[in-house]
Amino acid sequence: MFNIDFEPVGRRGQCPSEKSILECAHEQNVDIVSICGGFGVCGQCKIQVVSGEVSELTEQEIAQLTEQEIKQNYRLACQCHPKSNVKIYIPSESLTAPQRTQIEGLELNVEPDPLVKGFDVRMDPPSLEIPEPDDRNIWNALEEQHSIPRGIIDLDVQRALSVNVRDLNWNVSVALRGEEIVAVGAPSTRWLGLAVDVGTTKIAAYLMDLESGETLAKQGIMNPQISYGEDVVARIFAAGKSPENAAKLQNLVVDALNETVQSLCSQIGADTSDIVDAVVVGNTAIHHLLLRLPVQQLGVSPYVPAVQSALDVKARDLGLKIAAGGYVHFLPNIAGYVGADHVAVLLATDLAEAQDAVLAIDIGTNTEICLNYKGRMTSVSCASGPAFEGAHIKFGMRAAPGAIEHMRLSGTKLDIQTIGGEPPVGICGSGLLDAVAQFRLNDVLDATGRMVEHPLVRNHSGMREVVLVDRPGRDPITISQKDVRELQLAKAAIRLGIRALVESEEIADDAIERVLLAGAFGTFIDVESAMTIGMFPSLPRERFVQVGNAAGTGARQALISRTRRLEAQQIAVRDRYIELAGIPDFNRKFADANSMSSSAARSRQYEKTH
């Protein structure tokens, strides 16, 4: 029996040499993807051996893994057995959806240099001889004990100060933000920060120790604004209808955040008043709705944001319950449909510093893409629609247990993988993407996306469809011609965006040296499938890096580092925005992007699987 250490999940288990790493992982409830059932043919259960001895490479592994992957100790978990204690790294794409929650992201890799810092001081109680005013008293102590010059005190902090310092017997910890005191607490208070990525669908919140930069707790919740519409356009419309609606849309998010903050704090035994700084990112519409900024002009051409610049707002002015004087910093926006969350992605991925040609793509209902080429950053926004979230797809669903998340087709044999291994109940975005790619590879679809005559294709109520799962006594789970068209629209929007960027720099697709895929969906998808259907240009697989919730990482970096906050503002100013609606030949280019004749991808896929 050997010890197996699964990272970054942080779980440990014991495994005999007879069992595969995959079997051991499943015993420990570590949900590694496995479509083919452990036969080494789907290539989905890739892991990296960090340390320890394991069995020899099998023929299946040699067929599935690239040379580079083999060099980097990548293995298929189903083919690999331990021969000593072993430490395993599971890449994000090899985990099923529930373990790849939206709160995972890039490591921070930032030296903490927070805007708010804590200082312990001992004050002298006032007397008739020296009746020192309370404000001057605390500044004197800060000056004498920490050489900090006199500044200002938040009014709400000041309102509580006289009672606080007396209750604490004139020994306190002062939270200082630049020249402003934003909180006063007991000596040695651990001052906290809150980073939040408010997505259209999901919200990720992180509680951090400002001094150490450590993430102490994190939580993902749904964005309750969804009751006003699944996409931001519906919410812009709702907010524009009445100020009451706009207030409601704001309150929904603020209330959810207050609950989350409460829960994060109780996880680590802290008080919400210990949180003295916050950073929030979101797309432009979400950003505006949360700040009660006008959104009507976002809904009509030329789609300009009310606010581009970074903002600092007192948390209490938003209704966010943290320390009395705490601020919320909003990262800047770039354009009406390229928001602060995109800036956070660019920040977290260090795109601004890249010397090679890099694309950063954050796929969602709206997809933002940035190309950095020779230090020039250019962004576009693509209305990719809600197909990836399962909307407008007959059996579409979110990435929840029972959702078909991966699919393989060999001739007429369909293999499916559901989230959590549950009986299938629907298809989530990555499953749909796989399905359409597999249909295309197996000539169920032609290059225009039309379902052709094929043993798997049937007619149902005048519409062609493929049955994925027969369910006795219930309608089978299918993918229809209409579903394929929905996905095509989404992928065409993204492809068009990439093309516009590449053409603006007058380079070929192949000049792109790295593609960074951010966001939950970008992390879950099969990149080969995305290339197969032509959503991404056909490039060697290793040029793609799935970076998880980079927006949340960017928010956390800006929370603990003043430098990163400034860099974010510079990114927003430097980044050039191209409005796709304004490019020449829009309609012809969109039709081109709709096609699935990605022959390069097909031949590469063919080489590997044959």
Next chain:
Amino acid sequence: MFNIDFEPVGRRGQCPSEKSILECAHEQNVDIVSICGGFGVCGQCKIQVVSGEVSELTEQEIAQLTEQEIKQNYRLACQCHPKSNVKIYIPSESLTAPQRTQIEGLELNVEPDPLVKGFDVRMDPPSLEIPEPDDRNIWNALEEQHSIPRGIIDLDVQRALSVNVRDLNWNVSVALRGEEIVAVGAPSTRWLGLAVDVGTTKIAAYLMDLESGETLAKQGIMNPQISYGEDVVARIFAAGKSPENAAKLQNLVVDALNETVQSLCSQIGADTSDIVDAVVVGNTAIHHLLLRLPVQQLGVSPYVPAVQSALDVKARDLGLKIAAGGYVHFLPNIAGYVGADHVAVLLATDLAEAQDAVLAIDIGTNTEICLNYKGRMTSVSCASGPAFEGAHIKFGMRAAPGAIEHMRLSGTKLDIQTIGGEPPVGICGSGLLDAVAQFRLNDVLDATGRMVEHPLVRNHSGMREVVLVDRPGRDPITISQKDVRELQLAKAAIRLGIRALVESEEIADDAIERVLLAGAFGTFIDVESAMTIGMFPSLPRERFVQVGNAAGTGARQALISRTRRLEAQQIAVRDRYIELAGIPDFNRKFADANSMSSSAARSRQYEKTH
């Protein structure tokens, strides 16, 4: 007939050479004080001839006026007739109370350099090619058209900006406070400022043109907090009893200010949203109550303020309805009972720059006194009580029509002057002060303040009293021994404060070269009377200057001048505070101060009237 120009009242009239200036003034409803009825014996109707020819000096004038006054063209209005067109200056003390309202004060004499400035800009409407965000658009315009670098926009201004700039067709006036946009209006908006002196009893509010520094409208109202107690100690106690009380005390003032602001604006046809900056002064307790700062520690030794420093607070955070992003600047306090209003007095009187030895005295329920000697400023606070406001005095009343405001006694002949010449209904502070001084000069009182056997003194219900006015069918208006004692306590508190300051510098009373009397009461009183009863040290009359509402003037200066605002902060830091409760031999010194054996004053008074 000659033209007579009355300044600073600003009224004009015609007068034949047969009539006196006093008669002409009364015909024009310019209420010059006249106790003796125009016989040149009370000396109260002093005026200054600024230009033009007038009749020769009479014997009465030579007796009543000092040599210096004669040199400066001072005359008695009742003795002086025009011999050409004439321009007359009426000193504040020669006007009856209703014309010397609490809103009169020193001239500003300050070059306007406001913190908030207006700039007209023309913005470029955004297009699909250049979809400029609204915030960047306005900053671009400010930079291109006025070389103003990018700053921040108040959140509430930002919330209205997108709609505003479109409504105004991209031509706007921007109100900029340092680097922050605090309002956006139609092109060429005249941006206004509000200066307020919140007294314990009265509130004075001024509306100013920030660019020209001109006072456009002013208004005096009562402080509605009076329902919670006449002095600040009662209000501190009330606020400490419950947060609801504290909220109520704040709201009373804020509601009153909002009404006043509305009324001031309609006087000049402006909108309250044109007011982009405000300065508020008040004593420390009033200041704390208005800011909802804790006041309990003001009520117990060592009486420390929560806040000494100047504060800038968004008007909306106080509930004050001015421009969306407007701030209220609160001048700094000095000590628990030496507040921002005192700082404003020191500012308006340029006390900090004085090279001679100067006392500044702001008389009120609480009296603050500052001595500047060789550049060292020291202040004390004296609990002079409400006797000057007419409280705790049997027939006491505020300075309202019908109040006895001046009195002269010759042997047993009493002459009284009421405000507005109305039938007498009671006695206001200056009347009481005159009465006690006249009683002392005519030996109705002895040096300890005791009423002696005298034809005017009678016994009534076991208490000695003097009848001032017999009223058929009603109780006569009297001044009792107890009333005299109340006034003695008040004057003793002030005398003790002056002594403490003089002793702290180890100088004699006579070393004081100027005494500046601020505040409504300080303006109304007869200085000779105050010296007679020993409230002020006995000094040549011309060393006293009555400066009116200097606190309001200081507030206005700070409103229109950034320099003056900084100077106010320096004054608060430089000024040394002596807590009277802490001085040695307090009780003995207080008893000394209670005495009325001011022989010097008596002899001077004697010389003049005989």
